[in-house]
Each structure stands twice: as C-alpha cells, then as structure tokens.
Amino acid sequence: MESMGFQTFGxxxxxxxxxxxxxxxxxxxxxxxxxxxxHDEEGNLQGDLAADHMGLIYVNPEGPGGKPDPLESAxxxxxxxxxxxxxxxxxxxxxxxxxxxxxxxxxxxxxxxGAEPEAAPIEQQGLGWENEYGEGKGADTIxxxxxxxxxxxxxxxxxxxxxxxxxxxxxxxxxxxGAWQWRPKDEGVHDSAEPAHDEIESATPMMLTTDVAxxxxxxxxxxxxxxxxxxxxxxxxxxxxxYKLIHRDMGPPERLLGPxxxxxxxxxxxxxxxxxxxxxxxxxxxxxxREMLDSDLSxxxxxxxxxxxxSTYRDSDKRxxxxxxRIRLEPQRSWDVNEPGELETVLDTLEGxxxxxNDSQSDGVRISLADLIVLGGTAAxxxxxxxxxxxxxxxxxxxxxxxxxxxxxxESFQALKPDADGFRNYFTDxxxxxxxxxxxxxxxxxxxxxxxxxxxxxxxGMRTLGANHQNSELGVFTDxxxxxxxxxxxxxxSMDYEWEAADSEGDKQVYELRHRETGEVEWTGTRVDLxxxxxxxxxxxxxxxxxxxxxxxxxxxxxxxxVMTNDRxxxx
Numbered sequence: 401m402e403s404m405g406f407q408t409f410g411x412x413x414x415x416x417x418x419x420x421x422x423x424x425x426x427x428x429x430x431x432x433x434x435x436x437x438x439h440d441e442e443g444n445l446q447g448d449l450a451a452d453h454m455g456l457i458y459v460n461p462e463g464p465g466g467k468p469d470p471l472e473s474a475x476x477x478x479x480x481x482x483x484x485x486x487x488x489x490x491x492x493x494x495x496x497x498x499x500x501x502x503x504x505x506x507x508x509x510x511x512x513x514g515a516e517p518e519a520a521p522i523e524q525q526g527l528g529w530e531n532e533y534g535e536g537k538g539a540d541t542i543x544x545x546x547x548x549x550x551x552x553x554x555x556x557x558x559x560x561x562x563x564x565x566x567x568x569x570x571x572x573x574x575x576x577x578g579a580w581q582w583r584p585k586d587e588g589v590h591d592s593a594e595p596a597h598d599e600i601e602s603a604t605p606m607m608l609t610t611d612v613a614x615x616x617x618x619x620x621x622x623x624x625x626x627x628x629x630x631x632x633x634x635x636x637x638x639x640x641x642x643y644k645l646i647h648r649d650m651g652p653p654e655r656l657l658g659p660x661x662x663x664x665x666x667x668x669x670x671x672x673x674x675x676x677x678x679x680x681x682x683x684x685x686x687x688x689x690r691e692m693l694d695s696d697l698s699x700x701x702x703x704x705x706x707x708x709x710x711s712t713y714r715d716s717d718k719r720x721x722x723x724x725x726r727i728r729l730e731p732q733r734s735w736d737v738n739e740p741g742e743l744e745t746v747l748d749t750l751e752g753x754x755x756x757x758n759d760s761q762s763d764g765v766r767i768s769l770a771d772l773i774v775l776g777g778t779a780a781x782x783x784x785x786x787x788x789x790x791x792x793x794x795x796x797x798x799x800x801x802x803x804x805x806x807x808x809x810x811e812s813f814q815a816l817k818p819d820a821d822g823f824r825n826y827f828t829d830x831x832x833x834x835x836x837x838x839x840x841x842x843x844x845x846x847x848x849x850x851x852x853x854x855x856x857x858x859x860x861g862m863r864t865l866g867a868n869h870q871n872s873e874l875g876v877f878t879d880x881x882x883x884x885x886x887x888x889x890x891x892x893x894s895m896d897y898e899w900e901a902a903d904s905e906g907d908k909q910v911y912e913l914r915h916r917e918t919g920e921v922e923w924t925g926t927r928v929d930l931x932x933x934x935x936x937x938x939x940x941x942x943x944x945x946x947x948x949x950x951x952x953x954x955x956x957x958x959x960x961x962x963v964m965t966n967d968r969x970x971x972x
Contacts, residue, residue: 401557405557406557409640412657426449434454438452438833450483460476471613474616478491488619496565503550504543504606506576508542509578546579550606643666650717652672667809692776703862705773706777711844712818713966723800724802729805737826768801785884795957821844823859856945857959864882889932892930893933
C-alpha cells in the first residue's frame with residue numbers, strides 16, 4: 401500500500417507460521433466449503449463464528465446465498481465485522497480503503513480449476529487450483545469468479561472508489577465467471593480503468609454486492625459520504641482500521657517487534673497501566689495469604705474468583721486474562737458464568753483487604769487487586785493441598801495492575817464471554833452449533849493453550865475444590881469439598897459404579913452414578929465428567945492421576961500457574 405501512495409499507521413512483527421491445522425479449533429459445522437450451516441432462519445450467525453461460510457474470509461461477495469441483495473448483504477457484513485470488533489466506521493473504512501487497490505479475478509467459470517492444494521497431485525508442489533482456462537494466468541486468472549477492478553486507477557491510493565460508488569448508479573449482472581457483480585449504468589465509465597495486464601487495453605470498474613451494500617444501508621452510507629467530504633479522515637480511519645485488522649490477534653504492544661510499532665496504544669489492545677509503586681515481597685505475600693484465608697471467604701470462593709479472572713484468556717488473539725482485574729469491571733462483572741452476586745461479595749472483601757494493606761505501607765509498596773485475586777487462588781490451593789496431606793508452594797509473581805473502565809472496550813470484551821466452561825461445569829444454550837459439552841471443553845482448553853494432560857488435571861482438581869458454577873454438585877465426587885485430592889479420577893474409573901442417564905428420556909447432559917450392587921445413586925455428573933472414563937486418551941491420563949495423588953497435585957499446581965500467567969507477557 402505504501403508503494404501505491406498510502407501512508408500506513410505502523411507495523412509490528414512477531415507472528416508465527418503454523419505448519420499444521422489446529423484440530424482443537426472449531427472451524428464450523430460444514431463439510432463443504434460453501435455450505436450454509438451457520439445461520440438461523442433469520443440469517444443470524446450462530447456460535448462464535450464470524451465468517452459466513454467455511455470457505456470465505458468474511459461474507460459472500462455476491463450477497464447472502466449468492467443473491468445480489470445489497471440491504472440483506474449489509475446485515476451480513478455488519479454482524480461479521482461486529483464479531484471482529486469493528487464498528488460501522490471501521491467497517492466502511494476497511495471495505496472502501498481495501499477496495500481502492502487491486503482487482504478481483506474471474507475470467508471464466510471455476511470449473512476450469514483443478515483440485516485444491518491438499519488434494520492436488522504431487523507435481524503441483526502444494527499450489528493446487530491449476531487453471532486450464534487460456535494461459536491460466538494474467539488476464540485468464542480465476543479465483544473468486546468475479547472479474548474486474550474497483551477503480552479506474554487500481555494501483556494508486558485515491559478517492560476513486562468512494563466517488564465511483566456514490567456518484568454513479570450500479571446494476572447487477574453476471575460476469576464472465578458466472579458470479580453476480582455490479583456494473584455502472586453510466587456507459588461513460590465503461591472501459592475507463594487502467595488494464596491490469598498487457599493482454600487487454602482497458603477494463604470497466606465493477607462493484608461487489610457487499611460494496612453496493614455500503615451505499616444502500618443508511619448508516620454505512622452516512623460514513624461513506626463523510627469520508628467523501630473529508631479525504632484526510634478517510635485515510636486516517638483506514639490506516640487505523642487496517643492496523644487493527646492485521647494486529648488484532650497479537651496481543652499488547654510489548655509483544656510487537658520492529659521499528660514501525662506505533663507509540664500510541666489503542667483501546668482494542670486492552671491497555672493496562674504500568675505499576676508506579678513497589679511490588680510486594682515474600683513477607684507481604686505471606687501476610688496477605690493469611691488475611692484472605694482468615695476472612696469470611698471460603699477456599700472455593702477464592703479459587704472460583706481467580707479462575708474467573710484468568711480463564712478469559714484466549715491464546716488465539718492473546719486477549720483476556722487476570723492482568724488488569726477486568727473481572728471487577730463491566731461487562732465481566734455481570735456475566736452469569738461469574739455468578740455476579742457471589743462475585744460482588746468476594747470482590748468487596750478482597751478490596752477491603754487490599755485497601756487495608758496498601759494504607760498500612762509507608763514505603764511505597766502496593767498490591768493491585770489483579771495480583772490479590774490470583775494470590776487468593778494461590779493461598780486456597782496451598783491450604784487445600786495441605787489438608788490432603790501435601791505441603792506445596794504455588795508460585796506467585798506479582799506485577800499485575802488494575803485497568804480502568806476507560807481503558808476497557810466493553811462491547812469488544814463482551815466477545816470473551818463464555819457460552820460454556822467445562823472446567824466449571826457451566827453450559828448454556830448459546831453455542832448454537834449443536835456441539836457437545838465435551839467438544840466445548842476442548843474448545844475452551846484450546847483457547848487456554850492447554851494440553852490433554854493439563855486439561856485432565858485441571859478438571860479433576862477444580863471438581864474436588866468445588867469450583868463448579870453455582871456450587872453445583874455435578875462431578876464433585878468427594879465428601880471433602882475444598883480439599884485437593886485425586887478422588888475425581890478414582891471415582892470416574894471405579895468399577896464399583898455404573899453410569900445411567902438421569903431420566904427415562906435419556907438426558908445426554910446429566911448422568912447418575914449408581915452402585916452396581918445396591919443400585920443407589922452415589923454421585924451425578926455431566927458428559928464433561930464422563931469423558932475422562934470414555935475417551936481412551938483421557939482415560940489413560942485419568943488412570944495416571946488416580947494412581948498417584950502427589951503427581952496429580954504437582955501437575956495441577958503447574959497447570960494452574962500456567963493459566964494464571966498466560967497473559968503475563970512481561971515474564972516470557
């Protein structure tokens with residue numbers, strides 16, 4: 401873009417290349433690339449997916465269902481870009497700015513294309529989609545099936561896209577590739593674009609249905625007209641939106657590399673203030689642990705609050721986590737999964753301990769609520785292990801700070817709200833993709849960057865600590881709730897019991913554990929609990945933890961520490 405006259409906002413390096421697909425990621429319910437299985441009858445996207453189809457980056461450029469309906473297309477564009485945390489201004493800036501450059505390729509039908517890279521023969525060396533039309537390249541290129549440039553000067557940064565779209569009327573037609581696209585009704589614009597290839601003399605600017613949507617939708621059009629009147633604003637908006645788009649999954653600025661990283665920290669990067677005080681030492685930590693354990697809070701409450709704070713982390717885009725203590729701010733404070741009533745009680749108590757400690761210090765030492773929340777979980781786990789006869793020390797690294805409300809993009813952070821958290825045996829009907837509880841557990845574990853062994857040990861430990869949502873007894877296979885033992889695995893694997901669906905209609909979510917001889921119900925659990933006896937890989941791990949409690953506790957501590965520090969990029 402810079403070579404075409406555009407001034408970018410900046411660039412940060414540090415991305416990694418993936419050499420295999422991540423099987424833990426939910427890529428969607430489709431079996432074919434362009435199937436439509438992720439919308440309800442009203443066209444609303446289900447689950448956490450943002451793209452309209454498996455085979456598309458955003459939405460169908462021809463329009464929903466391949467129909468050139470601009471207003472319906474605007475609805476689809478808005479919901480997809482909203483899930484990328486892009487507002488209307490950023491959406492228009494990205495579409496208009498991005499389409500100021502280049503062209504789309506659809507010289508003929510995609511029936512001329514060979515197999516995709518993974519299915520192509522070995523001699524194609526991983527390229528695939530061999531094109532048999534004409535020369536197979538240049539003016540004969542086929543990709544999207546739509547053909548033509550958006551502007552008359554597609555290699556220059558200018559206002560042509562905005563002017564052409566707003567100042568001319570457009571009509572739908574099927575291009576040479578057989579796909580719906582739009583052409584200007586004004587024949588004076590025909591053949592007015594610079595050719596992209598030497599084989600042709602000129603081209604006619606075209607628009608996608610998604611482009612015309614920006615003109616037909618009143619809110620998008622308002623932004624587009626403002627950009628037309630203020631070209632400088634358009635350029636700045638596109639530069640910032642583009643920077644956001646290509647750095648959205650890289651975390652805070654300190655993770656970015658290179659000389660072009662902007663000094664300005666953006667709201668979408670989840671800014672956290674620097675610590676302007678001295679951090680607590682070992683003596684302070686011991687004192688604070690005692691204060692929390694001697695308070696009215698239970699070990700379970702301390703563990704649940706620490707987990708709720710840290711488990712928002714998503715390794716996919718390096719967002720969320722305990723740093724910032726955003727669990728005390730909206731929207732996280734009101735999420736059902738965090739049990740707002742109980743959470744308020746815990747936070748009030750912890751804030752009181754924090755205030756009393758900070759006020760008692762005369763040497764500039766302070767503790768943030770973010771650190772105190774994590775330390776509360778640390779203290780609870782140490783005491784829970786001690787009660788089971790194991791003296792352990794859970795590592796604790798102070799240095800977290802507390803974010804302000806004005807540093808938190810409430811609407812954007814709402815995307816981190818979980819529809820399910822198998823570690824807390826929490827599920828809703830909000831997934832919309834008909835995934836099983838155990839599939840949702842794998843999805844959550846993948847976001848937390850957990851291995852199968854780490855997932856296994858965490859679930860077992862969380863159950864005995866009583867960290868279920870609303871203190872549910874599902875999967876809590878112990879009479880000593882709050883004591884860190886391996887009883888969860890012993891029970892799951894025991895041949896003294898058998899599992900049955902909880903009712904005559906075969907409820908697939910809740911099961912009863914009955915004693916084989918007496919038939920008495922001993923415990924109840926969910927599919928997330930049963931999977932550790934049913935799945936061969938997880939059962940192997942469960943057997944290891946059932947056989948050796950000390951290994952279970954040590955591995956639980958290591959995994960807990962990993963979750964608590966996932967977002968501590970300053971430690972890595």
